[in-house]
Amino acid sequence: MSEVPGPSKRFSTDNSSFSGAKKPRKTVLDSCTSDENDCSSEEAVYSQCNDGRMDGPFGEIPDHLLINTIETPSVSLLRSSAITPTVSEQSFILPSHIGVAGYSSISALPSFDDNNRQVAQNIDDQPSHEGATATWASTGSMKTLDFTKAQELLVPVPSDPLEAFLLFLNNDILDLIVRETNLNAERVLQQPGVTDKYRITNWKELTREECMTFLGLLLHTGTIRLNRLNDYWKTHWLFNIPSFRQYMSRNRFMLILRCLHFSSDPRDEDRLTEIRPIVDNFNTVMNNIYSPGKQLTLDESMVLWRGRLLFRQYIKNKRHKYGVKFYVLAEPEGIVLKFQIYGGAHEETSGQGHTQKIVLKLLEDNLDSGHSVYMDNFYNSYDLAVKLLDRQTYCTGTLRKNREGNPVDLSTVTLKKGEYKSVFLNNVHIGKWRDKRYVLYISTEHDNEMMEVTNKRGQVLLKPSAIVHYDNFMSGVDLQDQMLSYYPCERKTMRWYKKLFIHVLQMSVANAYYLYNKFSTKQRLNLYDFRLSILEKLLPKKTDQLKVLKVEHKLTKIENVKLREKKERRGIRTIKEIVRKECKGCKQIKKRVATLYECKGCDGSPGFCTQCFCNFHS
Template sequence: MKSIYSPGKQLSLDESMVLWRGRLLFRQYIKNKRFKYGIKLYVLAEPDGTVLKYQVYAGANDETSGQGHASKIVFKLLEERLDRGHHVYMDNYYNSYGLALKLLDRQTYCTGTIRKNRKDNPVEIGTIPLKKGENKSLFSNGVHIGKWRDKRYVLYLSTEHDDEMLETTSKRGSVVLKPSAIVHYNNFMSGIDLQDQMLSYYPIQRKTLRWYKKLFIHMLQMSLSNAWHLYNKYSSVDKLNLYDFRLKLLERLLPDPNEINRRQVLKKKHVLTKIEKTRTRIKRIGRIEKETTEVVRKECRGCRALKKRVQTIYECKQCEGSPGFCTKCFSEQHS
């Protein structure tokens, strides 16, 4: 994706899970995911679900492990996108005042919810009481930390959006005033969840698969989802849904039926059988003549092509002329 595609301004960063319930040193548990147990992926995506980069969490062996893990993950995923004016939407697992300042120095904006016990949070933002619908904002060094009360208190952080309140329509049709940072966060944060939803329509979970094979197939599925997004974004013809796109892709990847018919493909199953035809011979042992019955042998067709003379008691009745074959040449001729 780095070499073929340049994303828009809005990006989202979140976790995704690959189902795995077996034993694994770095297996994780996330309660609000569809697959609660498995291999955790940190994913950078666009709001429409196009995956730009991902990082597998490998526990203590991970290069991003240790103190400041969340901040290291953000910079690892954004290392090719810094200094370009992108805006990253993240949840409260990543956001902090210190991280926002570091991203601002690299010309990158961030917005999202924030935990109330984060280091460098202003004290008054956690203690000030608010009525429902009220908003309190504080600004420092270009970082906006706000507190808004809906059904419960919501702490948020943004380096681009101010304290403007926007009208939004809820699911029930009522008009509600919300901070602009919260409105944009709700609009642009769902890229990873949307990608997980698209992959769930064609599940690849099988108990017989090893964890690394599941991870590899999951990567292929993400690549296929990306191809579908890019096709619909840049194709001059009508857009395709994911089902039709997968069928079209299979048709292109599978060989041409006309080409198959031109090959020497076996029309029916060929079996190596023992020659049934026999002949009677008179065998002389001293002065005694004894009549014996033996199988009529045939010359092996494969060995004859190699200029070898080999007699065999086996033949293939499905081949034209029922030629003789030794076991080795039969396997090679009918592979």
């Protein structure tokens, strides 16, 4: 048996191989059954055998129809990994009046114009060889899968909203945040050029209790929306919010936010090292506490980021077009089960077959259970549908017309409005339906049944069952994004991993809200009341501070005096002078006024003139 030649032999660049002499080549229909010339593999079909014989119904092919082996990709690039039925040799025999140019089902043959010049083809736009040439039938049966799990909470039902939230913000992740933040503060303090005037020199060790207070204030900034973080600590009558000053000073809050950190592991190959522990903790917690229902949805989500970032993405149909892309697996009602951040190339799921790797990565904990996954045309393909069906998982969704493995017949069929055409292969249903425009869809669960649907105008329409179920169950990720947009806590000036951490923190609040209302026997809460219940426990009422607010403010004369010697004609006389203070109200309008009066009811007993005292305490 002769060895199959490698790429260097099959794609030789020797000019003699392109001479005008006609050379015999093996065709697709060669049997090659001899022991000396084993051409059973697909690559050997397009290579030369040693004996130089030329069999088959085509005879010798002219030179201008031969494939240019330099410009034509290998057959292995056009292969589909899906299993398709074997097509007999008789199905490829063409009538004598049809030339090779009419043999369009083989995607490896190039196309030519009227002058016999080869036309460049986009390999990505062509259907795969096996999917396009396989025998697609107009009728077929769908495989029946049983859902073997139950939708349930795997931990005791939380008694209040804070307990539901602490399922995600457990002691392990809190200890990690405290430890890494303290380590990062030490690194910042040891940087060259840090002087005593820097705020970091006042750093104190962060504790778990202080970290919970910090996170509570951070979530509260989404309830009371102000443009700048400094505004929450202002004493101006337009911004006076005493709750923030009672729990933490402004400088301490800004210092914790500056040093907030989650990982000290310097791994250059992972661009998401700074946020990786937070992502893994969320995915692990959701897998341990909740078993989802049958229907699942998979889609992208965007976190706004307009700054410089190597893996920043652009999706034109999203609310935030520029930012960090999340691949999210969720339930139709909006519970996020698992997510993965796109970090660009050199990732585990990057490279060829990226979408299939993402789907299988997100579904790895939910395969072989009979789930129904709904995806859009960015993910769906014939190969992926076969792989998921082998793992006892349905998939349904829209399909791109140039996806590999698509049947050729559907790409050329013309339909009127309301008409549809369906084909089946290996328990996979691919259909084409025309509404206002053509819609191509794929499903391994729903057949070509048409269902009646009433639109918003009250009209009864007929739609394919796959499209109806896709519309009903595909909005889980968009619903989650809608819930997070009501009380945003992110700030534009934050570092990218801190902004992602706050986004994951809000996802935890939304998931806790869904799980609490779903399994708790108590009265259902809306999202606003649920957040306030959490904040009331994280930021308990300060009883000591209420007494300070009841202090009576009076304008009194300054009691502090100083002795000063004054020279006169008769000698030196000692006199007493009141130490005047600068008026606090006049100072705010950049006017310097020394006053004899002060207010002992205010912090620090500031000085006031009579007019500013009335304005300040009115």
